[in-house]
């Protein structure tokens with residue numbers, strides 16, 4: 001089976017400079033309080049069916065993200081996978097109905113897998129496959145969810161077994177905008193989310209598991225269907241997913257401030273671990289989105305970027321917390 005503002009711009013840099021407590025669970029909660037009431041969408045239609053608090057939080061974050069980062073004049077827009085992006089697509093559809101595109105203008109939506117394509121089609125939007133994009137065309141923006149986001153906007157993705165196509169699309173986009181709920185906002189990765197999803201070739205999975213243990217992963221496992229006899233979950237590429245637990249990851253700034261990000265003792269810095277895992281034969285892609293964002297690559301004369309430039313978190317109190325890269329002021 002395939003499984004598939006005007007917002008006050010309190011940047012991650014600003015937050016750190018304010019010397020907030022660094023206890024991992026305290027900091028994001030405090031950030032949340034600082035930002036949560038500051039950004040709610042200007043107008044949001046009532047949901048088609050009643051939503052619980054978490055779904056409602058995701059939806060509000062999605063409408064705010066789309067309000068801030070989608071334009072009807074865009075040509076190509078990436079659409080991620082998962083339960084949150086469904087609200088992103090609803091918000092885009094709403095935006096297009098209230099702000100129609102210029103005459104004869106086509107908005108094309110690039111899916112990140114089977115499920116994502118279905119969501120696009122069911123909304124009546126027009127999909128275009130990633131490999132049908134014109135040669136050097138960049139996506140104007142892509143919207144996607146995440147399993148966890150750290151203080152520097154590094155993300156864990158792949159909790160729904162989509163990550164390879166999501167990374168293809170993010171790195172082909174001028175900007176990646178992340179939409180999530182308050183549970184995903186943490187000071188460091190692997191705080192609440194337990195493991196890193198890694199997409200691997202089925203024939204290599206045993207050797208990849210062994211290599212991950214040597215890197216310090218405590219009990220990496222192939223992800224299986226809940227019905228065990230159905231075997232491993234397969235991705236849109238017919239690959240397997242390994243979920244690899246590691247100790248909480250350091251950010252590049254933690255390392256700059258003197259923390260040991262060498263990997264010794266099982267403590268890895270995000271990009272060091274991602275690049276090391278990527279070098280294991282049999283690994284197609286790792287569910288860590290790190291390094292430069294789209295604005296940073298463009299400033300450096302390059303294209304794409306894995307990290308979001310902004311992450312929108314729907315909060316428990318009904319507000320939306322927005323975490324932005326320093327470039328996005």
Ligand SMILES: O=C[C@H](O)[C@H](O)[C@H](O)COP(=O)(O)O
Nearest residue numbers: 082083084145158160161162
């Ligand atoms: O594999 C799935 C994707 O990376 C999702 O974007 C991520 O798991 C978040 O999914 P959800 O919006 O369902 O929490």
